[in-house]
Amino acid sequence: MHVTIEQAEKAIQAARAKAVELGTQMCIAIVDSGGNLKAFHRMDGAWVGSIDIAQKKAKTAVFFGMKTGQIGALSQPGGSLYGIEHSNQGLITFPGGIPIVDADGEMSGAIGVSGSSVENDDAVALAGASAIGDTELPDHPWRT
Amino acid sequence: MHVTIEQAEKAIQAARAKAVELGTQMCIAIVDSGGNLKAFHRMDGAWVGSIDIAQKKAKTAVFFGMKTGQIGALSQPGGSLYGIEHSNQGLITFPGGIPIVDADGEMSGAIGVSGSSVENDDAVALAGASAIGDTELPDHPWRT
Amino acid sequence: MHVTIEQAEKAIQAARAKAVELGTQMCIAIVDSGGNLKAFHRMDGAWVGSIDIAQKKAKTAVFFGMKTGQIGALSQPGGSLYGIEHSNQGLITFPGGIPIVDADGEMSGAIGVSGSSVENDDAVALAGASAIGDTELPDHPWRT
Amino acid sequence: MHVTIEQAEKAIQAARAKAVELGTQMCIAIVDSGGNLKAFHRMDGAWVGSIDIAQKKAKTAVFFGMKTGQIGALSQPGGSLYGIEHSNQGLITFPGGIPIVDADGEMSGAIGVSGSSVENDDAVALAGASAIGDTELPDHPWRT
Numbered sequence A, B, C, D: 001m002h003v004t005i006e007q008a009e010k011a012i013q014a015a016r017a018k019a020v021e022l023g024t025q026m027c028i029a030i031v032d033s034g035g036n037l038k039a040f041h042r043m044d045g046a047w048v049g050s051i052d053i054a055q056k057k058a059k060t061a062v063f064f065g066m067k068t069g070q071i072g073a074l075s076q077p078g079g080s081l082y083g084i085e086h087s088n089q090g091l092i093t094f095p096g097g098i099p100i101v102d103a104d105g106e107m108s109g110a111i112g113v114s115g116s117s118v119e120n121d122d123a124v125a126l127a128g129a130s131a132i133g134d135t136e137l138p139d140h141p142w143r144t
Helices: A005-021 A050-064 A068-072 A118-130 B005-022 B050-064 B068-072 B118-130 C005-021 C050-064 C068-072 C118-130 D005-022 D050-064 D068-072 D118-130
Strands: A027-032 A037-042 A097-101 A107-114 B027-032 B037-042 B097-101 B107-114 C027-032 C037-042 C097-101 C107-114 D027-032 D037-042 D097-101 D107-114
Touching: A005 A027, A005 A037, A005 A107, A005 A118, A005 B037, A027 A050, A027 A118, A037 A050, A037 B005, A050 A068, A050 A097, A050 A107, A097 A118, A107 A118, B005 B027, B005 B037, B005 B107, B005 B118, B027 B050, B027 B118, B037 B050, B050 B068, B050 B097, B050 B107, B097 B118, B107 B118, C005 C027, C005 C037, C005 C107, C005 C118, C027 C050, C027 C118, C037 C050, C037 D005, C050 C068, C050 C097, C050 C107, C097 C118, C107 C118, D005 D027, D005 D037, D005 D107, D005 D118, D027 D050, D027 D118, D037 D050, D050 D068, D050 D097, D050 D107, D097 D118, D107 D118
Parallel strands: none
Antiparallel strands: A027 A037, A027 A107, A037 B037, A097 A107, B027 B037, B027 B107, B097 B107, C027 C037, C027 C107, C037 D037, C097 C107, D027 D037, D027 D107, D097 D107
């Protein structure tokens, strides 16, 4: 199943609340399990450059069913996935993109957040995803 | 001035209410006066193909400060702007994109709606834009 | 030879003066004979959507050594060049793009103007090109 | 507020004067606060490949409200923003892109310069930006 608009808005509001708590201005994107945009929210004062990054983080997380930072650990020079960012019209592989997993253990979509340090981006994404589901999928051979 | 996130969400909710009234499933996009995405909302059941169209309609409306359909009337075969859709990484020039003009007469952004007939798309966009501003800018030689 | 920056700026100032005379706000682009951007000028209040169109008009004019409107006359439905706008990462084939030809009859670049009616765009482009050269090349089998 | 064309031309002339002083041939781009091109100037003899780099540097600086080199320091292999260049249809994260901040402390646009060593590019960009404003925005958690 795909994330519903009601769930997407709930995730955005939870992410936004966390962003406010951290004193940051974020772009927050929700995509469905096909990687297609469901909802987007740019807080006042957020970087214009984060619009695309937030969406690419969400897309990247759902494309491979894992947190973006897990892919980034493999895409460094010499790593097994070096250069993967060139695929799919651009991926973002540093933290801030997190899958959203429903009660049946199926991925319903993902959230992507950009606008501050990667630690803050990740914390805000986690707050959003956790408001409507889990964030870990069953094991997969690709995962580290 | 750019449209704020509070205004963008108000416009989306007004557009959504109109879409529900019409029995349609819409994608609704709000961009700021620089054409950059501010907020996006895809109703459950809306066409995936409308995600991009809604955003391109909003972008097109803000890029030329007029309703998308006004450009489309000039871009038909034989028309003075035939082929303009090839610019700006793709424009959409049929109805459903409407500028948002603030109380000072300045364009603060635009709304783009896609998901039903162009008449419905336009009605939903108008409901959204009207909730937070005007939709007409001062005269300009290009307007029909 | 390529248009020099001194010539490009002279053409822009002449085009701008014509735009002011017409009461319009224009984007004005100059490309060299390779189609690469030499200079660009966006008047205050010009449409954001015209930034790309002005550049594509200049590029289109230099790519085929003729005024953009001449190509547009052939690219209509049923015409011999129908759909040519899909090439070269997007062409614009309505008036407003004009080649710049030096004293030896060689094309040194082109000017592209966007921001008003195509008649105004073309008049402003002509004012710019004429300030530094001719606008017609010797015959070519493709020309109508 | 967006940078005006008068300011943009003043910045370009100041940047050009610095480039001449350094004996370099530069591409100089000015974008507004939405990242849209305002003015562009390619000195005679400048690399064709610098046309795009200058524009991407200006865009990158305005997208994140900081000098391009600050982002590049974080986007190296192993860095927290590794691969960010894949976003926004291509960023350039080495020095030569600098925000332009007005008297109210708001970012009105950015300048991007390319054509020589990054030290020279940066010096020329600084000369241009300083001619019309400041170059530093208030603190933000992402800055180094």
